[in-house]
Amino acid sequence: METKNEDLFLQSLDGSVTPEQKEMLTHELAGDFHLRKSADQFLRIREKLKRSEPDSFGPFFAERIINKIKNLKQEVDYQIFFFFKKYQVAVIGVVVALLVLNIIFSDNLSIRSVLGFEDQPKEDTVAINLYQDLIN
């Protein structure tokens, strides 16, 4: 019974009670010493728990947060930079490898052959003389 009344008392503090419940609680509190004592102890605990002054993490807390955010931003920038850098290095590596392969497998060492354009031997070129053709 006492627990039930205790619950009702706590409910009156944290929720809502009907007028009938309120009347019953007032009646019980007036007649029951143990309930009154218990209610008083609950109220003391609640009073002690209530924050009396605003808490703080100490001076310059906001500055520390801002610095942390700036550092995080920098870290992200570095990550993005190195993410692309990785691909740049890979592309350059492939290009160099292709150039080396071309140098190894081409017959001569001209810039054209290194870049993959085959040098046309002079004897293979066909002279086209349109003017001559028209005369003939």
Next chain:
Amino acid sequence: MAIESDQELVQNTLTGDLSAFKTLVNRHEGKVAGVVRSMLGQTAEAEDVGQEVFIRFYESLGKFRGDSAVSTYLTRIAINLSLNELKRRKRRFSLFASDDEATHVKAKDETHDLNEMLDMEFKRLEPEFRTVATLRLVEGYSTEETAEILNLPMGTVMSRLARAQKKLKEGLSKYLET
């Protein structure tokens, strides 16, 4: 100069204005410190968690639609991160659980005032009870607000609050007699 609302400060932060975010931190530090310290005690991790709360908030600003107040949003993050820290702490110290119990018994034997014992008993509450007690009894949120922050039904909040208070009263019975 007119005081900017939280929503305006959020908008300014989104445009890259870090001083607006600094104002938000200064404005809500007290609330976050209260929640985190109440959940974790005056420990070194409490400030780390406090910093993490604001960093998480900064990172999620783009998703913040302003449906709830900034303080409610921050309190929710603070509670979640504190609960994570308590879980981590439990895992870390699970081997030394008996030590914790021994400390408690020793503390009871010595002369302590009600404030110290209340602090100790509060820390002994299970996280789900400590959470509701922190929001409702320490920080002074209404029962409805507590339910909203924790995304719990009102009935659950009420029953947890009642149990938390009964546990505290039980643990402090000797000290409450005087």
